[in-house]
Every structure is written in C-alpha cells, then in structure tokens.
Amino acid sequence: MSRISKAGVFLFVAAFLLALPLAGCKAAPLAPKEGVIKVGLLTDLTGPTAASSVPALQSDEDWLKYVNANLNGIAGYKVELIVFDGRYDNNLAVSGLEKLINQDKVYIIFVQGANYLPAAKPIIDKYHMPTVAPTEMAVLLPHTSSSFLFGAIPSYADMYRCSLTWIKDNWKGKEPPRIGIMGLDAPFSKSTVKPLKWMLQNELKWPIVAEEWMTMTATDVTSQVTNLKNAKCDYVLMPLTGAPQLVFQKTAKAAGLTDSTQLIDIFITMMMSFRKLDPAATTGLISHSPCALLEMKDEVKNIALINDIHKQSRPDAPDLDWIRITGYASSMLMFDTLGKAINKYGYDKLTGDNVKWIMEHEMKGYNANGLIGPLPWSTETHTGPHDVIILKTTPNFGLEILKKWQKMPPWPKEANDVNFWKM
C-alpha cells in the first residue's frame, strides 16, 4: 500500500473516531413526544436493596399500565416511566439523576433509596426537579422551603412518636412506663434516638431506664439484653435493621426479655422479612407501617382495586404486601400531582417550579385514596405523612392491627432547626 493510501486510511479512521463523539455526545435532549408525560424513577434494581426495590417497581409499572389503559393517562396524556438502576452506587445514582433531568426531561422523579438523598439533594435543587423520596431519616429532610425534595413516608422519628403517643393513650399503669432503647451504631438509628430521647425526657417525662447500643457487625448482644432485662423495661424501642436486628431479637427471645417487655420495631420491612427467617423470635413484635395493608381491603376500596390489578398482572407473584402497596401509592401520588399541574398550567407550561407549587398548595391531605396517611405538604413543610398504622405480629404469620392511622402531635418549634435532628 502506498504512503498516500496509508495516510488516507489513517485520516479516515481518525476522522471517523472524531465524528463518533460529535454525533453521539450531544445527545439531543429527547424532544417530548406529543402527549407524553415522563416520570423518572431512580432505584436499585441490583444491589443489597433490590429485594424491596424490584417489587415496588413492578407496582409502579402495573399502575402505569392501568392508568394508560383505563384512565386515559394523566389528563389525557400517556405516561412514560423511565427507570435508572443506581445499583446502590452514589456515583452512578448522581449520573442517573443528571440523565433523567437533563437528557430524558422528566417532570418528576421518585428516588427509591434514602441513601441517595445527601448526594441527590443539591442536584434536584439546582435543576428545580420536584422529587419524592422515602425520607425515613428526618435529618435528611429539607429545612428550607426552597428545596424541591418532598417526603413520601413518615420519618423513623415520626413513627416512634406515633407509637409513643399510642402507648400514652392506652397506658393503664399508675407509674409511667419504663422505656428502654436498643440502638444501632448507624446514622439512621442515632438520628432517630436523639429526638426520641428529647420527647421522652421533655414532653412525656417517662424514665429511660436503659440505653444499649450495638454495632452493625455485632454477633453477640447478650450483655445488652441482660441489661435491658435487669432494667425491667415495659417497652424497648429498637431502631435496628438487618442482621443486627435479627441477632437482637433471637437473643431477646432466648433470654426471656420478651416475656415481660414489649419490643417496638422501627419499620415493617425487617419484621416481615424476619418472620420467614425466625417466626418465633418475631412473634409479638410491634412495628409501624406507612401504608394501608392487605388486611384492610374490606374497608379501603383502593386496596381491593390494586389487589385485583396485582392479581391480574402478576398471578404468580406473592400476595400484595406493604412494599408493593407503597409502590402503587407513590405512583398514584406522582401521577395525581402531575394531573393537577397539567389542569392548572397546561401541558406546555409544565415546569419544575409549577409542579412544586402544586405539591405545596394542592396536595395537603392527599392520601392516595386511603393507601397512605394524609400528606402535610405546604410551603413550610415537605415532610412525609404523620400517621402510621401500628401493628403486631401474631403466631402463624398473622398480623394484628393495633391502631389504624395513629396520629402524632406536632413536634415542638425546636424541631424546625436542623440541629434538633443532627447527631
């Protein structure tokens, strides 16, 4: 081959390689298809939390199909769900948010992993992207009205505030109940225990007779359980998760702590998982659910509706559980928000600021037709609902609902300062 041809080949290849990024890099923002509303979902389809994320996503998809097929979409516009798998990786999740916002041009985002929130908050505020997220950790909540983050479920501290209020309303003893705390050396637990202790000491004035802590890698909590037992607690608040929680429950059961003390779990997730692993250790546990349950289908029509949709769409899937119900609820919340925004502003004038206005002014009291507690959103607060369902596990994998939609009293004005929640 002659030098000229060789150089020609070289130049051709170089030009081709340069042209590739030129052609592909500027991913021209996908022009909105006529009549399509895009909703973004940042979730973990792979990774440690996939077991709960995938069923919730399936519910989102089922509801989307139902809305497009039976309700003519949102205000006449078809809905499209764009899912980004964050893989429990913050760096990838940040890229995913940028993609959903800048490339896919979604109108609202649901972030399904609370671990993403610290990294996600500045991005969603920078681009004015209304975002709904599970905000179990109150310290992650926005404390300025300029934030575009909205809480979808009660914070852990709110959940315990509900259950302590329930205890107060139902306590029959002459002396105040003796409270023990079993905490975990993890941010979510520490940030929950701090406001709880404030509540117990300053509002309820109940004695905290024992406070024990364990680490995420603990395999033996005998001394902690012994101390709790010796303190003769009436209730033990246990903001735990994962393997440490199971270790504690098994040890508590074996040591007889549960014979005289009522354990109160933080959130329904672990309780439902551990029931399968160790039914004996999980029986008799009280916990909180942010959403209505299948057991309430006779009184909550929406449960019956989504149960039918679930059975038709996924006949081989397990029964409707709380994870799937929250998936339906989150979709309904986002779709109804967008519907109101379109009705008020029109499809062509849908912006992040407009959607945020709707969330702050027209979504207060919204409860997804009974699936979740009423939202308290306003210009002053973006927190999740303040109502939870208090339930208890019974033998043979049963569930007893102790209180439907237990309300909590508002936190004092000190709680408006973010330092109230910081560890």
Add this chain to the structure above:
Amino acid sequence: MHLPSRTFNQTYEQDMAIFRTRLQWLLLAAGIVFGLCLPLFTGTYMLTIVITTMSIIIAALGIQIMTGYCGQLSVGHSAFVAVGAYTSALLVAQTGLSFWIAVPIAGIAAGLIGLIVGLTSIRLKGFYLIISTLAAQFIIMYIIIHWTSLTGGSFGMSAPAPKLAGIEFVTPQSYFYIVFVGLLMATYVAKNIVRTNVGRAFIAIRDNDLAAEVMGINLTAYKLMAFFIGCAFAGIGGALAAHARGVITPDNYTLIESFWYLGYIIIGGLGTITGVFFGVIFVTILNNGLATILASLSTIFLGASSLLAPLMLFIFGLVIVLFLVFEPRGLAHRWEIFKAYYRLWPFSH
C-alpha cells in the same frame, strides 16, 4: 518511540521528546481543541460523566505511579481520594479559602497522609502491604464517618463551586474547563515523573527491589516518594470531583472504589500513562452505557428494567473478566499492537 522513516534524533532534546513529529504535535493540538470545544456540543448529562471520568483519571494516575511504576500495591486509594475531597471542601466551605488554593493543599494533605501510610511499605511488600493499605482505608473512612462535627458524618457536607473574578463555575459547562486543565497538567507531570531518574528508580524497585538497593537506590526514600506522589494525585482528583458534584458523602469512597482504582490500571495496562486513560474510559463507558441502555429499554418495553437489570450487571462483570482473560496486559498493550500493525501493514508485525 518509533520514528517515521527519514526522521532521526540528532539532539538529546529530540530523543527525549514525547511529541517528536509534526503529526504528533498536530494530533495533540487537535485533541486539546476538541476537548476545549466539547462543552459546546455536548449535553449536560454526558458532560457530567466526562468531568467525573477526568477526575477519576487524575486520581488513577496516582495509583499508576504508586502501583504500576513502583510496585507498591494499595487497596486504600479511595480513602486518599476522600482525604483530598474533604480537605478541599472543608477549606472552601468552612474557612472561606479560595478553591484555587484549597485544591493544591488538598493534594498535599492527601500526600502527607499517604506518606504516613507509606511508612509501612518500608518493611512490607506484596500481600502484607495490601493489608496495611486496607487498614488505612478503614481507618481513614472511620474517622471521616465518625468525626461528624467536622465532616457531617454519613450525611456528608457541601463542596461549594469555585469562583474566580466574580464568575462562579457552577454549571458543568464552566467547571469542565477547570478539570480539563487539571487533567492536562496532571498528565504532563505524571508522564515526566516516570521519565526522570525518579521514575526509573520506581521501575527498578518494582522489578527487583533487592537489585535496586544493591545499585544504590534508596528504597525508603523512593517508596515514600511514590506514596506521596500517588496520594497527592488522588487528593487532587478527589477535590476536583467533590466540587463538581457539590456535595460529598462517605459512600463515594468505599473499599469497592479502591478496588476499582486497581481495576482501572489493570484493565488499561500496568506501568503506562496511556493505560490509565484507556482503563478509566473503558470502565466508565461500560458502566454508564449499560445503565443508559437499560433506562432506554424501560421506555420501550415496560418491565424491561426489573427483568434486565441483573443481566446488565452480569454483562458488566463478564466483559471485565473476558477482557482480562484475552488481554491481561491491558488496553495499552493492545493499542501498541494496533499501532505496530498499522505501521508495518501489509507486513507482519
């Protein structure tokens, strides 16, 4: 370096030149111009990925010097990146120091921490050094997570955007230029370090530290130097990435990330500067590309996400493994083979 026919080195400077021929200078200029023009025709999402990739390359240059050139295995590189990120963020956010001063200080701080960790390398090597750097990873991240009053703990802290003469570099389009210039400077420094007597000493230590010592190379000094330089690069890369994102959390600097830094230089090619570029870009494209494909599929076929997400992860791992099976010397080696093939075509290389 191969020279085209009728091109000869007649001076020492010509012999040592990295860019020797006009074509090489032309390609360099074209590359820089292309880089400078990139924000003009690239979307925000792609630009964010490019900025992150460039920051990672800067940090990976550090571990290439440390591990690829000097043979000091480290599985704590992500922690040094974190040191740089938090140092810079703290200096800018809490003391009001200028970003332009904070970033070099962050590099020095990370380098000094690396120096302390490097003290263990004087007597340790191989797997024992790995354990030592693993300990550094856990210790540094433990301090960051639990010193909540300083770092914000698990909830992170903000890293403000840089300012210069009243201009705030808050958009990816503007911040890109800062990272691009940083990358050019880091590459220039790294390339020249490995060509000096310091770089040769590193290579000698890597190949046979006993022989190097017999030749008169001060092992202690050069090993510590490798740690300092490598960790300084990590600190600067971390600082640039932190201010690009605007917030930093400990979740960005896990042990897995440290393994990935090793992975970048293995995939790209150990002991080469170009290998760092190849490795980081290859993994970044693969990672983000698969996630983007999955997101696109979810709009076409409802239900694709939950079905195909594990498959994407599987493909990601499989590509890495196959690559290492068929090209264990890295992409840089494959690139050299390609260049040789092209140069000698139609003759066999």
